[in-house]
Amino acid sequence: MMRFGSGSYNVRDSETVKDGGRQLQRTLICSVHFLDTSHQDFELDRNARGQDLLDRVFEHLELIEKDFFGLQFIDVPQEETENNMRWLDPTKSIRKQMQCPPYLLYFRVKFYVSDPSKLIEEYTRYHFYMEIRKDILDGRLVCPESSAALLGSYAAQSEFGDYCPQEHGETYLDGYQFIPNQTTSLLKKIQELHKLHRGQSPAEAEFNFLDHAKRLEMYGVDLYGAKDPQGTSLHLGVTSYGLAVFQNFVKINSFSWSRIMKLSFKRKQFFVQIRGLEEADADTVVVFNLSTTQSCKLLWKSCIEHHTFFRLIAPPTQPSRSLFSLGSRYRYSGRTEYQTLEEMKRRARIERTFHRSGSKMSYARSTVGPSSLLGERRLSSAVDSTANTPLASPVINGRRESRELTNGFCRAFLPRGADESQSPAMMRTSTRASSFVPPSGAWMAASTTPNNNNGVHLPVGNRLSRSWSAAARNGPYRYCPRPSLCYALHRC
CATH class of the missing domain: 3.10.20.90 (Phosphatidylinositol 3-kinase Catalytic Subunit; Chain A, domain 1)
Structure with a gap:
């Protein structure tokens, strides 16, 4: 029987039917x-x-x-x-x-750690390094040229290894893209600073990269476009420490989690209730207008997630939803930073071997967690004091051995379940030269002012990027044990 005047087509069912229409x-x-x-x-x-x-x-x-x-x-x-x-x-x-x-x-x-030394595994830091490289290149992380030159030099050290005039020449950075719209002068600065990082392994260079990247004003900021009640265009940034206000990507105000009492939204308006500076002072409510209701809710959810992850010991229990309750009741359901770090402290040491993908110089690394780089969190500086001191690499002793080993190792880490037939030759072994490792949390300080013939004055006690093995061998250095730092968490 034919039916006229109506018809229907189930789009969802047609997309879930397999070939021949026999099985969903x-x-x-x-x-x-x-x-x-x-x-x-x-x-x-x-x-x-x-x-x-x-x-x-x-x-x-x-x-x-x-x-x-x-x-x-x-x-x-x-x-x-x-x-x-x-x-x-x-x-x-x-x-x-x-x-x-x-x-x-x-x-x-998703959550940018405030200090890379909190990360136990070198493999985790490598992923942070790749993320920040991508953030800078895509323009999400605004980076002034002076900082871009330093960060680019650490990235070059990680990817190319020690600078060698015979191997690299003057054009080895051609095609090396680090920031949007970069200039030739920036590449020259990166090349000059790269020469000063001699002796740093990829892990050390990436650690110093992260240690300097964390100081950028836009580091780890989740941005949302907004306007103040007067109609001025702004950006609200959610960070590990609280909520920041930017105008033309310059921070003009910030509200720490310890001062924020309440966060709420209604349609396109976002409300931040700020505690008074004195006990007698009344709370202040700051209002921002966002472009859409969805953006307003996403900002509110991001604030909840960052506050819970970075400030609380454990996520709060999910509130029971009343029959007559109105509004969103979103709560972060994952683990907090505190829980993650505590679990890593309890874990047994895990030995893993991996290779950095896309590296121009291939380094074999055997990573043992917790990594010895936790004791090197003070080993970063704007420039190295080792420019005129040829140092052996703490990973592979000598560039000739490094080039020979490259032929026997793959250039990319192969995760579990990867297809070996579609990847470079599998890694056969790992090489790691033994080096002196000081106790975790030790402070590397110079007992005398290092002599640098390149015209860079490094005062006593300056942070240095020398490897521990070279420091112990050549001096003049002393180790000053630091008291352990207490990581306090408060509910607000």
Whole structure:
């Protein structure tokens, strides 16, 4: 019997039918792009939650300090927004969050650690290094040219190894892109500073890179466009220490978590209740206007996540939802920074070997956690005092041996389950020269002013980037044990 005047077509059912229409598809394929530009497909149950995919990703990477990372995807917002990247919620279904295939996600750093020395594993610091490199190159992390030259020189040391005139020449940085719209003069500055980092291993160079990157004003800032009540265009930035206000990417005000009493939003308005400086002073409510209701809610959620992760010992219990309650009741469900660091302290030492992808010079590393670099958190400086002192690499003694070893090692870390047939030759062994390692938390200080013939004056006690082995061998240095620092956490 024919029916006229009506018709229907079930789009969702047609997308879930397999070839031939005989069986509904019970799985979904999620493609995840990683920081080293590689990607991997993961097959999951069609009703899988975000946490299921995160677990598979962390298992693939063999990442232990995983709570600093997350997965982002491009959302199709109902309202026009300046940023359509969304974090995958671990507690919700993937299909409900991403709506329809293709399920394309990006592995990113979600919580930027305030001090890289808190990270136990060198492998975790390597992912932070790749993330910040990408943030600078994409323009998310605004970097002045002076800082860009120093950071670029540490990146060059990590990727190219010690500068060698015969091997590198004057044009080895051609095609080396570090910041948007970089100039030739910047590359020359990077090259001159790169020469001063002789003797630093990739791990040391990346640690010094992170130690200087954390001082940038925009480091670890989650930005949202806003306006004040007078209509002035601003940006609100959520950070580990609180909420910052930027105008033309210059910080003009900030509110620490210890002063913020309450955060709320209503439609496009975002309210920050600030505690008075004196006990007798009344609280102040600061109002910001955002472009859309969705942006306002995302800012509010980001504040909750950062406050919980960096300030609390454990996430608060989920409040019971009343039948007549109104408004959002979102709470961060993951682990806090305190819980992550405490678990890493209790873990047994794990020995792993990995290679940095895309490196021009290949270094074999055997990483033992907790890493000895925790004792080197004071070994960073704007320039090194070792420019005129040829030092043996603490990883591979000599550049000739390094070049010979490169032929026997792969250039990229192969995670668990990777296809060896589609990758370089597997690593056969790991090499790490024995070196003196001082106690964790030791302070490296110069007993006399180092002599630098390049015209750079380094005062007594300046932070140096020398390797521990070279410092113990050549001096003049002494170790000053520092009292342990107490990491205090307060609820606010």
